[in-house]
Amino acid sequence: MQVDPASPAHAPAGARPHVTAAVLAGGVGARMGGGRPKQLLPLAGRPVLEHAAAAFCAAPEVDDVIVLMVPEHRAEAEEIAARLGGVSAVLPGGASRTETSVAALRALEHRGDGDLVLLHDAARPLVTPGVVGACVGALASAGAVGVAVPSGDTVVEVSAGSGGAEVLRDVPPRSSLRRMQTPQGFRLGVVRRAYRKALADPALVATDDCGVVLRYLPEEEVRIIAGDEANIKVTNPGDVEIAETLLRLREQRAAGDGGSGPAATGTRDRRRESRR
Ligand SMILES: Nc1ccn([C@@H]2O[C@H](COP(=O)(O)OP(=O)(O)OP(=O)(O)O)[C@@H](O)[C@H]2O)c(=O)n1
Numbered sequence: 001m002q003v004d005p006a007s008p009a010h011a012p013a014g015a016r017p018h019v020t021a022a023v024l025a026g027g028v029g030a031r032m033g034g035g036r037p038k039q040l041l042p043l044a045g046r047p048v049l050e051h052a053a054a055a056f057c058a059a060p061e062v063d064d065v066i067v068l069m070v071p072e073h074r075a076e077a078e079e080i081a082a083r084l085g086g087v088s089a090v091l092p093g094g095a096s097r098t099e100t101s102v103a104a105l106r107a108l109e110h111r112g113d114g115d116l117v118l119l120h121d122a123a124r125p126l127v128t129p130g131v132v133g134a135c136v137g138a139l140a141s142a143g144a145v146g147v148a149v150p151s152g153d154t155v156v157e158v159s160a161g162s163g164g165a166e167v168l169r170d171v172p173p174r175s176s177l178r179r180m181q182t183p184q185g186f187r188l189g190v191v192r193r194a195y196r197k198a199l200a201d202p203a204l205v206a207t208d209d210c211g212v213v214l215r216y217l218p219e220e221e222v223r224i225i226a227g228d229e230a231n232i233k234v235t236n237p238g239d240v241e242i243a244e245t246l247l248r249l250r251e252q253r254a255a256g257d258g259g260s261g262p263a264a265t266g267t268r269d270r271r272r273e274s275r276r
């Protein structure tokens with residue numbers, strides 16, 4: 001699949017920006033092990049990646065969903081995209097998460113600087129359309145937005161001590177600590193400028209995209225909005241089971257609400273409907 005080249009490069013004056021969600025599925029899942037990328041593991045009967053992409057397909061604020069997949073497993077992502085019906089392109093990911101983010105930005109070269117992109121870990125299958133919508137909403141008044149949750153634990157900094165053993169170095173105040181999640185959303189002009197500088201830095205090391213904006217565009221405020229404790233990243237063995245439990249709890253709560261909770265299904269039609 002390819003990105004639709006007929007899409008306008010710049011939104012007409014006064015029009016709302018175009019919103020693309022890029023689901024980053026280029027990782028091999030080394031910590032999970034098992035020989036297959038974790039985004040393809042089944043979670044309640046559907047691959048992890050399918051859950052993640054479905055939340056964006058269901059979010060009325062999102063116009064377009066693309067998936068960046070480990071090249072060797074692109075065919076499986078194409079099948080998932082075909083099932084969902086709301087994914088416009090499945091493209092090859094890069095060798096690192098940062099390279100996959102850059103590949104997503106390259107795929108959006110035809111979009112204007114004022115358009116928006118949401119970068120999301122395919123390994124976070126429990127993201128909800130509600131969090132996606134809040135992220136897009138915050139981008140009305142910010143150039144970069146990350147979703148995060150407060151840290152319940154005291155988070156400490158460690159380093160190697162005199163005998164080589166790990167020792168405590170610093171205890172940052174917990175009240176100012178958050179655990180960063182995805183989606184992370186950006187005006188394209190902002191994230192493009194940040195990555196342009198980042199890619200010129202031979203010392204570039206990044207584990208998320210808001211961090212790249214913070215480091216390379218210090219003048220740009222990165223807004224933090226409330227994430228969701230359940231929006232875990234499937235990382236280590238056992239995490240799929242935890243995600244399944246959280247999903248079941250969410251479904252039970254939604255059923256208790258009369259089914260009004262966030263559904264991770266939806267179609268392009270619903271999106272079109274919301275734009276009228
Ligand atoms: N080359 C890469 C590496 C990571 N990711 C994506 O970035 C997200 C978060 O990364 P992580 O949890 O580290 O995934 P993996 O890199 O697959 O895991 P590991 O580090 O254990 O190998 C995942 O959705 C993963 O697919 C990516 O798109 N391209």
Ligand SMILES: C[C@](O)(CO)[C@H](O)COP(=O)(O)O
Nearest residue numbers: 097121180181182207208233
């Ligand atoms: C982007 C992220 O999910 C925010 O918590 C995280 O940094 C990804 O990190 P990883 O090293 O790729 O697991």
